[in-house]
Amino acid sequence: DADVTQTPRNRITKTGKRIMLECSQTKGHDRMYWYRQDPGLGLRLIYYSFDVKDINKGEISDGYSVSRQAQAKFSLSLESAIPNQTALYFCATSGTSGDSYEQYFGPGTRLTVT
Amino acid sequence: KQEVTQIPAALSVPEGENLVLNCSFTDSAIYNLQWFRQDPGKGLTSLLLIQSSQREQTSGRLNASLDKSSGRSTLYIAASQPGDSATYLCAVRPGAQKLVFGQGTRLTINP
Secondary structure, three states: OOOEEEEOOEEEEOOOOOEEEEEEEOOOOOEEEEEEEEOOOEEEEEEEEEEOOEEEEOOOOOOOEEEEEEOOEEEEEEOOOOHHHOEEEEEEEEOOOHHHHOOEEOOOEEEEEO | OOOEEEEOOEEEEEOOOOEEEEEEEOOOOOOEEEEEEEOOOOOEEEEEEEEOOOOEEEEOOEEEEEEOOOOEEEEEEOOOOHHHOEEEEEEEEEEOOEEEEOOOEEEEEEO
16 A cells, blocks of 8 residues: 555536545654645755644645544635636655655645646 | 656657666755656656765665765666666755655666
8 A cells, every 4th residue: 555645636616616535554653644646847845844833834835724533634724716727736755864855755735736 | 856757758769778877966966866766657666765975775676776975866777677777767856855866867678
């Protein structure tokens, strides 16, 4: 079984709808991240969480919110989706020292906003 | 602001060749550098992590080097195979926990 899972894998939604993307991990990592990937722009950090009580904005947090429900679960919400939020979204996890800083990524969610 | 550049954006080579992918970054104050592989429409697979105190890491046919002072890293792939075809991403960790990614090099290995 995959260490980092994301649901749904694909989603098409309409402008203005609320949508939640979910991420779960079995690696026992404290730190979790949400990124989006756009052609020509690479991967950009949306939010990250160092533990269940710690949430931090990344470089492109506007229009997004997150919830860290447990050590293993980190969800990303789009309160009112807009077409320029169409992208591939990745969740990632990492540990807290040395080689455990290595980030592990989920398979991604392809989101299309029409 | 840390910026990561990967050149070339695309590379096509015949099977069996040894090849080098390049990554450069603007600020040498990094904690580590990570190389990833991404297959089309798929997630990122971590290939190698080099800590700032290390010069290189090896895994099978892959060898990554790091020269912090010059802001460069290379990923060497020996005896390339068609299954190596993918996009290779370089990312540096400048501080806290964020990673700053390059745009990637799309590699095609021709049988």
